[in-house]
Amino acid sequence: MTLSRKMLLAASLAPLLVFGVLAVALYFGLQQDPSTxxxxxxxxxxPAFALGPVRAGDGGFSRDDIRGKVVLVNVWGSWCGxxxxxxxxxxxxxxxxxxxxxVDWKDDPADGAKTLKxxxxxxxxxxxxxxxxxxxxxxxxxxxxxxxxxxxxRIRYKQVGPITPEVWRxxxxxxxxxxxxxx
Amino acid sequence: xxxxLAPRATAALAAMALTVALGAGVAAAVEPDxxxxxxxxxxxxxxxxxxxxxxxxxxxxxxxSAAPLARDMRLMVRERLSAGDSDEQAKAFLVARYGNFVLLxxxxxxxxxxxxxxxxxILGVAGAALVFASRTGAVDPADDAVEDDPLS
Numbered sequence: 001m002t003l004s005r006k007m008l009l010a011a012s013l014a015p016l017l018v019f020g021v022l023a024v025a026l027y028f029g030l031q032q033d034p035s036t037x038x039x040x041x042x043x044x045x046x047p048a049f050a051l052g053p054v055r056a057g058d059g060g061f062s063r064d065d066i067r068g069k070v071v072l073v074n075v076w077g078s079w080c081g082x083x084x085x086x087x088x089x090x091x092x093x094x095x096x097x098x099x100x101x102x103v104d105w106k107d108d109p110a111d112g113a114k115t116l117k118x119x120x121x122x123x124x125x126x127x128x129x130x131x132x133x134x135x136x137x138x139x140x141x142x143x144x145x146x147x148x149x150x151x152x153x154r155i156r157y158k159q160v161g162p163i164t165p166e167v168w169r170x171x172x173x174x175x176x177x178x179x180x181x182x183x
Numbered sequence: 184x185x186x187x188l189a190p191r192a193t194a195a196l197a198a199m200a201l202t203v204a205l206g207a208g209v210a211a212a213v214e215p216d217x218x219x220x221x222x223x224x225x226x227x228x229x230x231x232x233x234x235x236x237x238x239x240x241x242x243x244x245x246x247x248s249a250a251p252l253a254r255d256m257r258l259m260v261r262e263r264l265s266a267g268d269s270d271e272q273a274k275a276f277l278v279a280r281y282g283n284f285v286l287l288x289x290x291x292x293x294x295x296x297x298x299x300x301x302x303x304x305i306l307g308v309a310g311a312a313l314v315f316a317s318r319t320g321a322v323d324p325a326d327d328a329v330e331d332d333p334l335s
Contacts, residue, residue: 040282139280
């Protein structure tokens with residue numbers, strides 16, 4: 001019976017086909033980092049906030065400080081190891097004129113201030129978010145995270161993990177240049 | 184050859200089972216100072232917390248997680264409920280910040296249709312294929328035995 005033979009052949013090839021499709025899908029699944037969550041806040045306005053100071057005798061950091069500017073808001077903490085690794089590069093970027101603002105997350109302001117004194121202070125303004133309220137509004141899942149905010153106060157990009165030279169040159173610097181040209 | 188378990192092994196197993204059973208009951212990480220004074224509101228908060236993902240630990244719910252961020256999220260749920268939010272509104276508050284990912288049970292919406300309906304679709308296709316195959320006799324073993332080529 002030629003018909004049933006043909007069908008038998010088709011039936012025996014089906015598992016192979018399914019395997020092939022699954023293998024391709026899972027292969028691409030492997031390339032994605034499951035700990036990096038896409039932010040739902042891209043394109044949305046940044047929440048209102050007014051944070052208390054980290055540096056002694058400083059006005060803290062509030063949303064009014066960044067109104068009409070293209071800025072990076074860096075969420076960090078003195079307890080955060082990856083932030084310490086990122087810190088020297090932030091210093092370098094700040095020296096080059098990058099507009100970096102800081103949110104000291106779940107941290108005693110005194111500890112945050114000590115870190116800035118020891119490692120240098122890359123921030124135009126920095127505020128303390130010990131209660132984690134702003135960070136929750138920003139959907140922060142860990143430190144460091146950095147938000148790119150445009151002139152209209154909208155979140156344009158979220159960098160999860162340290163800013164590296166690759167991230168800066170490949171993503172952040174071009175985006176900032178474009179946003180600054182935009183108006 | 185199977186031997187009955189030695190009494191000591193049985194006792195050890197029973198102890199392990201008991202530990203697991205008891206452990207499950209006390210796993211919640213909610214600290215006493217987080218709890219709301221209104222028991223019904225607190226019960227609602229705990230119920231919601233069990234449905235929300237701890238975004239740091241990812242496979243734990245925030246009611247079970249000891250992560251500081253999970254604590255913040257628990258407190259936020261309680262704050263929303265105290266402010267008069269419904270359960271759905273309190274959940275939506277966190278979804279607006281963390282996305283649907285924060286829900287341990289994904290919602291039924293266009294981009295999750297495949298997730299929810301996929302298994303049933305596959306079952307249907309497989310069932311149909313099975314019925315079709317048995318009707319046409321493609322897997323009739325007698326057919327096979329006669330026509331099979333020798334292996335070597």
